[in-house]
Amino acid sequence: MSSKTDVWQGTLALMVLRTLETMGPQHGYGLACRIELTSGDALQLNYGTLYPALLNLEQEGYVRPSWGSSENNRKAKFYELTKAGHRRVGKAAKEWKKTAAILARFFSYPEEA
């Protein structure tokens, strides 16, 4: 068994949004590193999948891209949360907690019984 988990379907977008909320504007590579770091290196992220996800968020109006320079002066495209993006994170966080709590009950139930 692999010790690292693949990213679940649909959760990558949430991770991206949440990371952008806490870290502020980030470029793609920075986001990828940050997500792996946040997960405590438990996630195996295929960096290539990040860009279509970012594009999707951009098309949906949650993030706004702009070109800038990185820490070591490389040209890079930075992504920034829009207002809609902020609202989306807030909503998603609530939903996620609820879902997690429900699931948690399911998995704790047999042990209590």
Added chain:
Amino acid sequence: MRTLRALLLRILRGSRNGADFDAELQSHIEMHTDEGVRTGLTPEQARRAALIRLGGAEQTRQAYRERASVPWLETLRHDVKYALRGFGRNPVFTVTVVVTLALGIGATTAVFSVVDRILFRSLPYVHADRLVSVGLTAPLSPQEFMLGGSYYSWQDNQKPFEALTSFLGIDECDLTERNPMRLSCAPVEANFLPTLGVSPILGRNFTSDEDRPNAPKVALISYAFWSGHYGGDASVLNRQIDLDGSQARVVGVLPADFEMPTLGKADVLVPEALDVAAQRRADPGRVMWAFARLKSGVTIPQAIAQLQPVFNYSLSLAPPRFRNEVYFRVRSMRERQMQSATLAAWILLGTALAVLLIACANVAGLMLTRMATRERELAVRAALGASRGRLIRQSLSESLLLSLFGAGAGFALAFALLRAFMAIAPTSLPFLANARLDLRILAFTLAISIVSGLVFGLVPAFHSPRALALTARSQANGRAGFRQVMVVGQIAASVVLLAGAALLLRSFANLASQPLGLETKGVLAAHISLNRYRYTTPQAQMQFFLGAEAALHRLPGIVQLGFSDTVPPSGYHHDTIFSIISVAGRPPQTGATGGMVVWRWVTPGYFSALDIPILRGKPFTDDQRTGSESPLIISNLLAARLFPGQDPVGQRLQLAPNGPFYTIQAVAADVKNAGLDAAAEPEFYRLRRNLTDDWQNAPSAIFNLKTSLSPKAVAPWVQSQIAAIDPTVPVDIETLGESVGKLADRPRFETALLGFFAFSGLVMAVIGLYGVMGFRASRRTQEIGVRMALGARRADIVRLILSEGVRLILLGTLIGLVAALTLSRVLKSLLFSVGPRDPLSFFAVTAILAAAALLATLLPARRAALVDPSEALRAE
């Protein structure tokens, strides 16, 4: 919402920002490589690791592109771009195809917009499919009618209808306000609108209390009258208006799309206000038009069966001599409205569709030829991995694109054609004047263009050989065989179209050149219709017309002047039944009606103005107009029926039982008096004397003026003479030639249209034939070279190619003639004194087609024969 926005962005932006993403990817890889170098890897190792973590640069690009756009749309965009490039490389092909399609689609669209309302569009009533026209038919009237004497008994006892209603016909009426206006009024029963399922948009319908003889008068006004005369003002409700001199209260406004079931224009609906009890006792009672709504599930044949008892009651009331000639009829509202127009409409639509099919066949032929020259390109694409489906899709998107171009051009052409139709529009083809290119028509155009695109796109697509080998050379034989079948079909279709056009043309020529029995050249007819409210007595009416006659006599350039209440060859005239006329000294006639006899009131000048010869006896004289006798002139036909082998002059006739006797003074030549396409009916003329007895209910008359000056010059003088007497009297001036010409409008229209379609069909079929023959000849270049090298002369080569063409022409013509002979029977009711199998027409059609088709094969044959054998042998 957000998903929709994303989809929209993908469709609009597509993968245009590919360069931007490349830069982003570049920067990602560089940053990752920097990181790797910092941890101690060599730059190459670091770069490799970065690419691995990315999952490959190209794969990432692909994933990004798929996210950035809608994949199938991308392929479509590609196909379209590819097709457009192909069209651009071959503009002659493209223009030919688009023009051919435009002709087919344009013609079909224009004709569809004309016949749509006649054949397909639903009538503006609720559940119009359940509405029927009901009534008796008798020699008196071609349309079914009802009589007050039995109508109410039908209403009480009928079973098949939910409701039965009536109206008394549309008549002129006058709005007698400050600005008097001539209107048309229709007296309708109180349940008229509810039966049709129509509600006023403003106000209400009449109540049955208002539909009584002495009830206060009320009126419903049409939308057009409301918006035109009252400016669409809602306060018109409850306003009193003066109709024919008495007050009526407006209680409602009809919807804009309201139509009378007979399609006549009615500005005002008023209650019938009939005394029902008196009508029940009356014999025969008021003539009325009746309409009914079938109970749900009842068919017309069932209704006819169920009505038999009430019909028998009506029959028992009819005078004995009528009984064998009275029937009853129930038919759908659409049939009642459209009459014979339905047949003409189907024929026109069928013709246009035939032209469209010929056009499609031509385009399919062109596509096949193009395909043959692109065989290698297709083979290369197949070898490079394009699937069969992908190639078919490419071919289909090309043909659909072409047919959309064709539809665009065709829609524009339809607009022009429709203008042309309207310019020669016959008034008897209903709704032509209102034909519009609306959304419904646009949808139809799109539908036929897509269908035709599929037809001529799929034919070549599925026809592509199974093995698209790179070495493919001349496998075109099977394909050419297919094209030959299409050419035979095209020729056959053109023969059918040409035959139809030739028959209509002959029929029209017969119609237009037949002797009318009267002179129309240089004759002006001035129709004058008095306002009933101003000229209420026979005395007043007579005085007006005699005054007008005297005034017109004083005009220069008028050679003869006579007036009558009606004029031939068509339009309204008085009718009487032949068998009620009796000759003095003979017992009254018995038996059947014997058909109808036409009669008119005339003055002595009538015969000389219209050049109707008096065959025997003396013409009416002006002195007789003030005399006390009642003279009569009868037509030759009537003379032959009443007095076979005898001299009618001096005989006396009683025109109605117990009526006065009239002396026959002369016999006049026969005149076409029942329309252009029907045989003349017997006729008599009564002299209108200057006595009020002869002017009972005579609000309208027609002055027939024979002029020595140009009729156009005289017309305004006539106007001003009448206006000098009473400026409010409407005068309608036409030359007799014009009004006779109008009667031929409908056949002229049908002939012109069918002729146009037949001609376009012929041109396209000939072009198609030329294309096939040219293609075949060029494919056989090598063979021709061999033959010539072996000693064949040029004439042999011409014969070789020609014989192939002639086979196609013969086969197509033969099939076409058989089909035309079968189909021409449909035209029978539209033809005038020419049979549907007229040998001359069919011979002419065959000759024209053969000549054109031979020309189309001769040209490629000659070209093939002029090939240089040494060149030909080297070809390919």
